[in-house]
Amino acid sequence: MTITDITADAPSPHGANENGGTLLEVRDLHVEFHTRDGVAKAVNGVNYSVAAGETLAVLGESGSGKSVTAQAIMGILDMPPGRIPQGEILFRGQDMLKMGKEERRLIRGQKIAMIFQDALSSLNPVLSVGYQLGEMFRVHQGLSKKGAKAKSIELMERVRIPAAKERVNDYPHQFSGGMRQRIMIAMALALEPDLIIADEPTTALDVTVQAQVMDLLAELQREYNMGLILITHDLGVVADVADKIAVMYAGRIVETAPVRELYKRPSHPYTRGLLDSIPRLDQKGQELYAIKGLPPNLTRIPSGCAFNPRCPVAQDVCRTDTPVLHQVTEADGAALPGRGSACHFWKETIHG
Amino acid sequence: MGRYVARRLLQMIPVFIGATLLVFCMMYALPGDPVRALAGEQAVDPAQIAAMKKDLGLDLPLWHQYWNYLTGLLHGDFGTQIASGQPVADIIADAFPITARLTFFAFAFTTVVGISMGIFAGMKADSARDRVLLMVTLLLISVPSFVLGFLGQYFFAFQLGWVQPNVSGEANWNELFLPAVVLGSLSLAYVARLTRTSIAENLRADYMRTATAKGLPRRRIIGVHLLRNSMIPVVTYLGTDIGALMGGAVVTEGIFNVKGVGWSVFGALKQREGATVVGIVTLIVVVYLVASLLVDLLYAVLDPRIRYA
Numbered sequence: 001m002t003i004t005d006i007t008a009d010a011p012s013p014h015g016a017n018e019n020g021g022t023l024l025e026v027r028d029l030h031v032e033f034h035t036r037d038g039v040a041k042a043v044n045g046v047n048y049s050v051a052a053g054e055t056l057a058v059l060g061e062s063g064s065g066k067s068v069t070a071q072a073i074m075g076i077l078d079m080p081p082g083r084i085p086q087g088e089i090l091f092r093g094q095d096m097l098k099m100g101k102e103e104r105r106l107i108r109g110q111k112i113a114m115i116f117q118d119a120l121s122s123l124n125p126v127l128s129v130g131y132q133l134g135e136m137f138r139v140h141q142g143l144s145k146k147g148a149k150a151k152s153i154e155l156m157e158r159v160r161i162p163a164a165k166e167r168v169n170d171y172p173h174q175f176s177g178g179m180r181q182r183i184m185i186a187m188a189l190a191l192e193p194d195l196i197i198a199d200e201p202t203t204a205l206d207v208t209v210q211a212q213v214m215d216l217l218a219e220l221q222r223e224y225n226m227g228l229i230l231i232t233h234d235l236g237v238v239a240d241v242a243d244k245i246a247v248m249y250a251g252r253i254v255e256t257a258p259v260r261e262l263y264k265r266p267s268h269p270y271t272r273g274l275l276d277s278i279p280r281l282d283q284k285g286q287e288l289y290a291i292k293g294l295p296p297n298l299t300r301i302p303s304g305c306a307f308n309p310r311c312p313v314a315q316d317v318c319r320t321d322t323p324v325l326h327q328v329t330e331a332d333g334a335a336l337p338g339r340g341s342a343c344h345f346w347k348e349t350i351h352g
Numbered sequence: 353m354g355r356y357v358a359r360r361l362l363q364m365i366p367v368f369i370g371a372t373l374l375v376f377c378m379m380y381a382l383p384g385d386p387v388r389a390l391a392g393e394q395a396v397d398p399a400q401i402a403a404m405k406k407d408l409g410l411d412l413p414l415w416h417q418y419w420n421y422l423t424g425l426l427h428g429d430f431g432t433q434i435a436s437g438q439p440v441a442d443i444i445a446d447a448f449p450i451t452a453r454l455t456f457f458a459f460a461f462t463t464v465v466g467i468s469m470g471i472f473a474g475m476k477a478d479s480a481r482d483r484v485l486l487m488v489t490l491l492l493i494s495v496p497s498f499v500l501g502f503l504g505q506y507f508f509a510f511q512l513g514w515v516q517p518n519v520s521g522e523a524n525w526n527e528l529f530l531p532a533v534v535l536g537s538l539s540l541a542y543v544a545r546l547t548r549t550s551i552a553e554n555l556r557a558d559y560m561r562t563a564t565a566k567g568l569p570r571r572r573i574i575g576v577h578l579l580r581n582s583m584i585p586v587v588t589y590l591g592t593d594i595g596a597l598m599g600g601a602v603v604t605e606g607i608f609n610v611k612g613v614g615w616s617v618f619g620a621l622k623q624r625e626g627a628t629v630v631g632i633v634t635l636i637v638v639v640y641l642v643a644s645l646l647v648d649l650l651y652a653v654l655d656p657r658i659r660y661a
Contacts, residue, residue: 074565075564076565105569107567109567113566116562118558121558122558123562124577125559125655125656125657126581126656126657127576127580135566135572136566139566139567139569140567171656171657173656187566
C-alpha cells in the first residue's frame, strides 16, 4: 500500500457490493434459544447488508426473528439461553462474532448504536436523562462531568427537545413519550456512530408523534450519512424512509426488495398478505383481509416452507422442500436488482 | 419536603400516646404487685403496703396514673423504679448506649454481609451458589434466635474459646461481636433474599439492556445502573429493621448477659416496674418512628419518581 490509512473507510475497489461502502453484512446467521420446552430456532440463516447512508427496513410479525437478529448484531443477546451456532456478522469486513468482549464493547455505542422500542422502560428510571446521555461521553471519550453535561444539552437541542438546558436534570418519567424517544435517539446519536439499529422506534408512540420521530430519525441519518436498520411491523412507517426492505418470517428472510417495488409488486404470498391486510379507505365496509392462522412455534417450525400452513397458494412441494431466496426477474427474464423471494411460486406471485 | 417532614413528625404524637397507653394498660392488667414484691416472702402489714401505694400514686385509677405519667414525661421525668429508687431516666441512660452499640453492630453486619450475599447470588439466579444462599437463609429464618445464640455460645465460647460467653459491664466492641451476629442473623437472611430477588429481577430490565448497548463497561452497568435500582426495596426493609433489631435485643441480651435495654426491660417486667417498661418501650417506638421517617426520605433520594409534598 502506497497510500496512507485514511482510505480505510473509503470503498474498496474490489468490493463485492456495488456501492462499495458496505458497513454491515450479516451472513447465514443462526440464533437459537435453549429453553425447557426445547430449542427455539429464532433465526435460521439470515443474510442482509447495509451501506453507509442506506436504510434497510426489516419487516415481520412478532416472533419472526427481526429483533433477535438485531440483538445478535449488537451483542446484547442473553447467552445462555441464546446461542449462535453459525453465521458471521461483518462490520467493516471484520467478523464481530470472533472478536473479544472488550473489542465488541468498544464498538457498541461508538460505532453501532441501538434505539429501543419502549423508551420509558429502556431508560434507567432513577438516573437523570442528562446523566444517561453524558455517560456516553464520560465512558467512551473520558469527558469530565461538566463537559459531558454540556454535550448532553447540545444533544438534546439537536433532537429538538424544548428548554433542554432546564430539562437536562429531569428524569425519564417527567418527559412525554415522544420526548423520551427523542432522548433515546439522542443517546444513540451521541458518538455519531456509523450504524444505528432502531428496533420498532415508534411502536409505543402516539400516531401523531410517530411521524415526527421518524422524520427526525431520517433527517439525522441523512445529516451524518449513517446506515440505519429499521425494525418494524408497521408497513406505513417504512414506506417513506426505507431504501430497501427485508421481510422476515420464522427466522428467515422471505423477500427482499427496494421499497417502492415491494409495495407495487410483492413476490411472496406472505408479503402480499401483509399488504392486503392494511386497512384502505376505498374498501370501506368490506371485511378486512387477515392472514389466517398464527405464526409458527419456533421450537417446531413446519417442514418445507415455514409459511406453508398459512399460505393460500401452497402446494405439496411447499411442505417438503425449503425454498431458497430466488433471484426475482421480470417475466422476460430481465434482472430486477436487489429483489429476491423465498417462494417456489414467486413467478406466479409477482407476474400473476 | 419540609411540610412533609413536619406532617410526619406531627403524626408521631398520636402514635407515641397510643403506644405508651397500650403498654401502660398491659402493665396494669398483669397480675402481681411491685410493692408487695418488695417484701418478698415476709408477711407485711396491709396498711403499710396501702400507705406505700398511696405515696407512689398506685392507688389512683388507671387513667389518673397514666395522666400523671404523661405530665411527668413532659417535664422530662421518666418516673422512678420502686425497688431500687433509681430514676428510670438513669437506667435508660446506662442501658441505651449498650443496646445502641449492639444494634448498630448487628445492623452493620446485616447490611454489609446481607447485601453482598444477595448480590453474589442474584447475579447468577438458579445457579448452585444461589441455591446454597436460599437454603442457608431459610435455615436462619426458621431457627429461633435463642437457639442460634446458645449454639454460638457453645461452639465459639466453650468449645473453641474464641470469645467470652458473657459480655462484661463495659460491653466492648469485641465482646459484642458474637451477640451482634446472632441478633442480626434473621435480618441478614431477609436482606440477602430481598437483595437477591431484586438483583435477579432488575438484571432482566430493559434499561440494563440499554446500558449494555451503550457500550458501558460491566462494572459500571452493575455498580451504577443495577445497584441503585435494586437497593430501593432493601433500604425500605432496613429502615423498619432497626426497630425490629432493638426489640429482638431482649432475647439476645438475655443469652449473652448484655446489660442493655433488653436486659433492663426483662428485669423490669419480672418485677412489675411499670414506669421502666413503658419508658423503654416508648423509646424503642420513637427510634422506630424516626428510622422509618429517615428511610422514607432516603427512598425519595434513591427513587426520583417519588416526590413528597
